[in-house]
Amino acid sequence: MESKRISQYIRSIELARDKVPSFSQYPFNLPAVTNLDTLSLHPKVTFFVGENGSGKSTILEAIAVAYGFNAEGGTKNFNFSSRATHSDLDNYMKIVKGIRKPRTGFFFRAESFYNFASNIDDLDSELSCGPPLIDSYGGRSLHEQSHGESFFAVFLNKFSGEGLYILDEPEAALSPSRQMSMLARMHELVEQGSQFIIATHSPIIMAYPEATIYQIQDEIEEVSYEETEHVQIMRTFLNKPQKMLRLLLE
Template structure:
């Protein structure tokens, strides 16, 4: 891999203010991963949070994004819409420790509320009386006029730029395997231009990005190598022996 133009992170690490936590017996603090969270160092380029459904990876990712200043439902720091308050209050107890660099750009992209973000973007664009259209920054076409995968990728291609912080929650939910590989290529371009990514994912394709820091979240948060992740091992076992795996699953 080529080296990016800077290895200084925008976000160095996050820290849970455990003294202020009201109770470790209620949501989201009762989740094992949160209950055991203290300090979590972040890679200056790419950090992955991986784990089973319900492990708490998206909850932790959301807390990082909100504590950093992003809207809980996604977008840039300029978006403040809310369709329904469903995010946890973990962000109130998470401290984001920043590096010496100041990003020029940033985005919180999450699959579950992307529709709400696209709707708010259309609303804001229709209210603008003069100046360039907001949609122009996203490819010049309403995100609602594209498939879910196309609109997701349009944001990734057009709205993201170098020298930015990008927090992505399960981006593979909208992307085919080939588009996930295209995403890796685009990520690398942005990393070369000084971007920092923090990504929660189930995709063994996306988490294959070289030299990334991978945290596997279960009862605790453990740093692992790519080949040690459950996602890689399960996918490899299935693809190498599909008939054997299907027989075990379907008996």
């Protein structure tokens, strides 16, 4: 395992706590950031899970930007900005890299995917020669597909082996069956030397075997799949939906 960690693309992340101006200010007052020191990442798949507002997406964004990705998503070649809303947490984040560099990579953000798709169309409209950029995303404008179809087109056509993929809530675009298809595709890419770092609420996606799962509540804790709050709540609801509905709706 140690040899795999040395050769992975991102081995760990560290917060420069001594340089943080104040832990009472955003984004340092978020639970995920307040309790962040050093976190080791799995050579294959690492998940960040937690409630809305816990700061998992903020950490993911900081990892991506500190590594060189555009804050609104895409490959490292994208530099568009529709609105500067990302935090400056990346300035205090140290990325501990392995000895290998990824051949490719992608930062997916569900909330800014529309802007990413628009940027591809804009770039293609400005091209005077060469193949359209959209060809590498399946050949059909991402705006001409449903949100789920467009993301899955990117996942199938743009993602390849030996890549670093940072995904923020990919389930927002995917049906349960597509989430299971995503797991299968993830496994193909992992077997081809890729590394995934994912923030998610989905019990389906976070079921990927042998992954590291960090649950963010009052602190950041490494947990098993069965210990995640998402899985426990979903299982309780599905096992006794009528009882849960009575409690919720009375």
